[in-house]
């Protein structure tokens with residue numbers, strides 16, 4: 331399902347290229363698409379890039395991220411549409427299918443294990459560390475050179491999708507690609523500073539309140555952390571500042587599942603789940619319409635924080651009593 335030669339042929343013959351990233355963008359979808367966009371510009375192509383949502387402020391350091399527009403009209407008339415890191419057309423946005431139907435040729439570039447393939451040309455490698463790995467292979471196939479900006483965009487994609495090289499998708503292939511990016515001038519310390527050492531103090535004040543809610547259940551095998559609406563008012567923090575709080579829940583010795591419960595403005599709860607392997611949290615998330623990966627998943631919960639807490643404890647208890655697990 332990964333026809334690099336066909337993808338390179340289509341891109342080489344195109345005069346214009348449209349890049350598409352998924353909604354609620356993460357650094358993999360932005361960095362991977364931006365890297366291909368920059369390389370295509372340097373090869374003399376006209377380039378447009380679209381994401382339904384604006385690139386979050388903390389990811390705007392990614393080279394090429396400024397090329398993105400939130401207006402799908404920028405894609406009109408492009409010869410080839412390249413959709414990056416989208417497990418299905420709906421990940422582009424509510425109008426994903428419509429955007430695909432107007433394109434002359436679509437290339438689907440993705441690495442999700444639970445995805446559906448689409449488009450005429452497919453670079454789909456389920457289980458690859460990141461879409462950034464696939465873009466790197468594509469650039470090699472195209473014979474396009476990788477400079478520091480392109481290397482740092484791809485490195486950011488791979489570094490984040492492997493959890494800073496913590497997850498089992500940190501394979502020899504992934505590290506070989508990463509080594510090549512360092513040879514092209516990528517500075518890992520600059521990327522790390524931008525990703526992890528550029529936060530606002532409001533974020534850490536919210537983290538302090540959130541950590542104070544830490545609760546252990548199921549004989550210490552489940553940890554829960556909560557954020558209420560009132561905490562934003564007290565700290566001046568915003569929803570984006572809650573990103574990664576769930577990792578603290580998983581970070582305790584003996585904990586098998588970490589859960590983060592965030593009260594939303596509409597009275598529902600955003601649930602994030604992380605597993606060390608005893609439980610497949612994507613299966614739990616799917617029970618209430620969510621999804622994700624075996625070790626990291628999320629879902630929206632219709633109900634109060636208290637009800638969400640009860641649901642998590644009951645469902646994790648049941649999952650822990652069963653033998654199924656994951657390689658986390």
Ligand SMILES: [Mn+2]
Pocket residue numbers: 358359415441460461491
């Ligand atoms: Mn990805």
